[in-house]
Amino acid sequence: MSVPLDQIPAPHDAATLTLVDQLVQWGRRRIEERVFRPGMRMPSIRKLALDKGVSRFTVVEAYERLVAQGYLDSRRGSGFYVRERLIAPVAGERRAAGGGAANAANVMDAGPAPSTIDVVWLLRNMLHTSTRPEKGPGLGYLPNRWLNGELIAGALRSLGRQSGGQLLGFGTPQGFLPLRQQLQTRLEELEIGASPEQIVLVSGITQAIDLLARLYVQPGDTVVVGDPAWFQMFGRFVSQGARLVGMPYTPEGPDLDALETLVQTWRPRMLVVNSVLQNPTGTSLTAAQAFRILRLAEEYDFIVVEDDIYGDLCPPGYPATRLASLDQLRRVIYLGSYSKTLAANLRVGFVAAALPVTRAVTDQKMLVGMTTPELNERVLYKVLTEGHYRRHVERLRARLDGVRDKAARMLEKTGLRLFSAPGAGMFLWADTGVDSDALAAAGHEAGFLFTPGSLFSPNQSPSTWMRFNVANCGDPALPAFLNRYLESVVRRAS
Template identity: 50%
Template sequence: MTNTSMALGLLSRDGTEPLTDQIVRGVAARIDERLLRAGSRMPSIRAFAASQGVSPFTVVAAYDKLVARGYLESRRGAGFFIRARADAAAASTSTDTPVEPAQQGLDVVWLVRNMFRQLPHQQMPGTGVLPAEWLDGAAVAGALRRVARRQQDILLNYGVPQGFLPLRQQLQHKLAEIEIAATPEQIVTTAGVTQALDMVAREFTRPGDTILVDDPAWFLMFASFAALGARVIGVPRLADGPDLARLAELAALHKPKLYVINSVLHNPTSASLSAAKAFQVLRIAEQHGIVVVEDDIYCDLHPGVAVQPATRLAALDQLRNVIYLSGFSKTMAANLRVGFIATSPELARRLADRKMLQTLTTSDIGERVVHRILCEGSYRKHAERMRARLDGIRARTVRQMERVGLKVDVAPPAGLFVWTDAGRDTNVLAERAMSAGLLLAPGSLFSPSQLPSSFMRLNVAAMQDPAIWRFLQRELER
């Protein structure tokens, strides 16, 4: 095999891009453009360094990066060779394709998969998160740097199964602000609320057991619980909480082990539980031996009881029969994957053991970063800015929804979502949106029954692109 000639052109000594990265970028581009043939041998480190006027150490670092990225392979005693690569266009389709066709119909997996396709946020009015520019990336980056700089060996070791103790101590103070008394021994950290729900479900249910959920509710848990062999049954959700008569009827009939509920800023309606209904939910749960799981992931998007009523079941029950879940993926950084469970001391120990057997520990680095952000005090102001920004666009966005033909029965006073009635099957509407490069969240996915629905969830923070409004107006006038 012949030695490949290498003409990268002049490397810049004045720019901010390191020489190593310039070499990597130049070689990778030539391989992608098929200017360098697969199987050909690269120049030796010494020859390449001489031709480019750089040190051999720079070339070694560049070659190592190209090996790591799949462009080169190292053959001991023979040098570095260009590796055969799959067609770049084919390899990129998983992220460049706007949305995936629903060839087998729309389902929860379809929605979640398309939410992870790296589309611009402006094209995903059905998403469940805030735009990245609304979050405090500088605070996260700064906290990560300080954590790494302070004690580098933490980057290399396991964390603690129950979670980073200083974070659990900080969470004790955070919970006290919403009148939930919990010691650090009652708190277990998790990889987001998703893992928390899975851990609790595995602890309390066996195949064939029933879990009650709100209807509508967060769709991902339906598939997760069903995968454990549980029967997932919906309780109709009204503007002020569940339909109590139906809850009592289902509790008596199915003897469920768990009832999962959003008390505050319910997903997808952004409605909150009234105090009167909260007491009745606890009474029914106690009467039928149901453990209540309160998912409060949108906790920090609520302005607080001083501004709007907000009743949390865990505050009324004080973690005797209510398991409280929350986290920071929606308001701090989804990539940190830091959530937590607050419960009785005994159950916390069991859940920590279960977590240890499943995953050993969660990311100690992420937990330290969250702890740093919380204890530095900037997070409170960040949450206030997010709420103010949502308040500034919510009413205007709801009025625009109504102008294009959507019906909003109850305009939420807080939160991220609006549950709106399109007056037609939103599965069809979502499929039309796919062809236009937009991701909608049809109402069928928010019900355990998965039946067609005229409702859909819209994210007010992702409704600012005029193309969304043009699409909705055009389709709703058909």
């Protein structure tokens, strides 16, 4: 798929750029964003000239400039290839530390071929797509137009009318007490008993995972994660020296026979699981599954970390069971957040656990970053206590219900096969039948952001699966792109 040269981002003096300059800029951006990875062959001169509507001379000149700038290698008779550039990675962008899972494969003594797209690529490009969510079927959050900015603005105005002096302090290590008391009430509604002292406020699920990894995972420990599962945690555990082991999923939820074999073999330190509306499969635990996981945790002595970030998108009465409601925080560490339902940048989450755990998490939190921003916590407290949040969440559920079946039918009509048919939540997990890394790269060229299945694997195994956010699948150009791409793959194979 091609992008017209007039859509290639350019500096402010873009009007003075020649076609060669624009094409060079296009190539550099694609390489820097890792659409084209080291060792990959660039599009042929003929193909790129046709795609971009320029002469072959223009393409040759652009490629030669990219060679001179250190982006490409020229191989006589073969073409142009992306060069491995010897530039030190920016802190936080190394694959192991930045969320990519390539090094997880090394820990597991398995070495899959390098993926054409990694976690850093996705996270960087999420920013490019944030203002155009309809072009981001792979995004992990709801579009801004679905959310209620007035809830946040109203809470900020209310805080602004109070004495400013109370906002100047450091905050408290465990977090704003009234919010923790409010969360106690919320957990009681979920049949989870937790005092305010058993709750620690954190900067989202990501920080919670980071703190727990620092506290409980030592080099050589095994951590069981879903395969597929939320990819951003993989690198955090690997950087701690952990061995990641993937628990497979079925359309009914985690494969617990496989889990039992895994824990017998590896004797893990920790299991991390979405109990409700799992990312990316959309499955939820039944009571029988939850009891079996807790039995295995007791028998083989491992910690269970329950990530319930999508819980508020689950309607009352939906067939889903939370592990913490059965275990009552004896062995389960329960995580929650409001980034999916209120605002991605609010960054307020919480850890609920037994007292020794929350004390240790609080101490570790102070060592890593002192306290979390109390202003954010006060904003969330206002939102939760002024009576509008429940209705807001009900509207979100209704909107998701209104687009989920439509998105599922669209994907199936284009030839994709759905893993399951969840009755709630924002994600569909679909088998494209082709290399989803290549599909995601082609989608990026066409202006779409996809999340290929390899990102959700703890060892980034090649995959034909892909996650779709049903709230962002309404662009009429999306099914047209999928149809064209899949048909082109079939033609090339025939």
